[in-house]
Amino acid sequence: SREWHLVRRPKGWPVPEDFALREVPVPELGEGQVLVRNLFMTVDPYMRGRMDERESYIPPFQLDQPMDGGAVGRVVASRAEGVEVGDHLLHRLGWREYAVVDAAHAVKVAPEAASLSAYLGVLGMPGMTAYAGLLDVASFKEGDSVFVSGAAGAVGSIVGQIAKLKGASRVIGSAGSDEKVRVLLEDYGFDAAFNYKNGPVGEQLKKAAPEGIDVYFDNVGGDHLEAALDALKLHGRVTICGMISQYNATERPSGPGNLVQILAKRLRVQGMIVSDHDVLRPQFVEEVGGWIRSGELVVRETVYEGIDRAVDAFLGLLRGENTGKMIVKLAD
Numbered sequence: 001s002r003e004w005h006l007v008r009r010p011k012g013w014p015v016p017e018d019f020a021l022r023e024v025p026v027p028e029l030g031e032g033q034v035l036v037r038n039l040f041m042t043v044d045p046y047m048r049g050r051m052d053e054r055e056s057y058i059p060p061f062q063l064d065q066p067m068d069g070g071a072v073g074r075v076v077a078s079r080a081e082g083v084e085v086g087d088h089l090l091h092r093l094g095w096r097e098y099a100v101v102d103a104a105h106a107v108k109v110a111p112e113a114a115s116l117s118a119y120l121g122v123l124g125m126p127g128m129t130a131y132a133g134l135l136d137v138a139s140f141k142e143g144d145s146v147f148v149s150g151a152a153g154a155v156g157s158i159v160g161q162i163a164k165l166k167g168a169s170r171v172i173g174s175a176g177s178d179e180k181v182r183v184l185l186e187d188y189g190f191d192a193a194f195n196y197k198n199g200p201v202g203e204q205l206k207k208a209a210p211e212g213i214d215v216y217f218d219n220v221g222g223d224h225l226e227a228a229l230d231a232l233k234l235h236g237r238v239t240i241c242g243m244i245s246q247y248n249a250t251e252r253p254s255g256p257g258n259l260v261q262i263l264a265k266r267l268r269v270q271g272m273i274v275s276d277h278d279v280l281r282p283q284f285v286e287e288v289g290g291w292i293r294s295g296e297l298v299v300r301e302t303v304y305e306g307i308d309r310a311v312d313a314f315l316g317l318l319r320g321e322n323t324g325k326m327i328v329k330l331a332d
């Protein structure tokens with residue numbers, strides 16, 4: 001079985017030489033374990049943080065060890081009660097072709113209920129982040145005007161669509177290409193959208209939301225956050241979900257120069273980590289699952305094929321090569 005190891009901690013932007021695809025023997029199964037042929041694995045922005053050696057909410061990857069992350073696969077051997085060969089499992093041992101998984105740390109997923117990769121995207125961690133970050137953290141309510149950055153990505157595209165479905169007065173998104181802007185407007189039903197590479201974010205946001213915004217869902221940080229602080233209305237709310245513009249920074253980035261807006265406009269700015277919001281999961285599965293079945297929620301993915309392309313997919317994610325969730329397909 002092949003698996004990806006981190007062989008060097010990246011300095012700034014990761015490069016292919018920081019990783020190695022290695023052939024390893026598949027270990028024997030212990031009691032309570034299953035052997036899973038991974039079919040899909042996810043690459044996510046938070047994995048960049050795990051490549052650094054530092055304290056965080058999740059431990060760093062170890063050098064010369066397999067990386068891990070979400071994956072969905074098919075059980076090919078089982079020593080666990082209640083799990084049969086042929087079952088499909090969502091588990092945390094991605095970045096490898098075959099995984100020996102403790103059945104207690106995996107959940108069964110139904111291939112007929114949704115496409116298997118959806119459990120890594122809209123029905124999984126990113127979807128849950130969008131749902132909890134908008135409805136819980138930002139206390140979204142009907143009539144709010146919402147701005148989301150990283151809007152064509154896995155989390156952002158769901159944030160914008162949930163806001164529309166829940167009665168937002170206006171939904172504005174930013175993304176890094178004209179084609180993504182077209183997708184936001186035509187496929188996801190955003191009211192306004194702009195390419196942040198086409199001009200200063202502040203000016204473009206002002207044009208897109210002349211009356212200001214009630215909620216900012218931040219996936220990007222930096223100049224996007226600064227622009228949003230200017231555009232927010234009195235008692236506006238901000239979800240700090242991600243700051244991807246800074247994940248490869250080699251020096252401490254400078255902060256927005258307009259933090260006084262938080263004071264003047266009595267803003268509420270709150271960080272989030274999705275795993276804190278597990279109590280919302282049943283409600284999330286029911287509501288978002290319903291929107292997928294009814295076709296009200298449009299879901300897109302960018303799929304790279306083959307274990308050997310997993311690092312390309314991760315590097316591509318950081319460069320914005322994905323529209324919707326970035327997925328690696330390992331087998332049929």
Ligand code: NDP
Nearest residue numbers: 045153154155175176219241242243244245272273274320
């Ligand atoms: P995406 O699918 O949005 O992929 C990342 C996107 O980030 C790229 O497609 C790219 O799109 C954009 N990007 C890259 N560099 C920059 C930059 N310098 N400025 C602006 N945009 C940039 O990933 P996810 O949906 O999985 O994650 C989105 C954000 O949410 C990330 O910040 C992530 O860390 C965060 N997150 C936080 C969680 C939490 O619990 N707090 C959980 C899950 C995700 P473009 O072409 O538009 O530049």
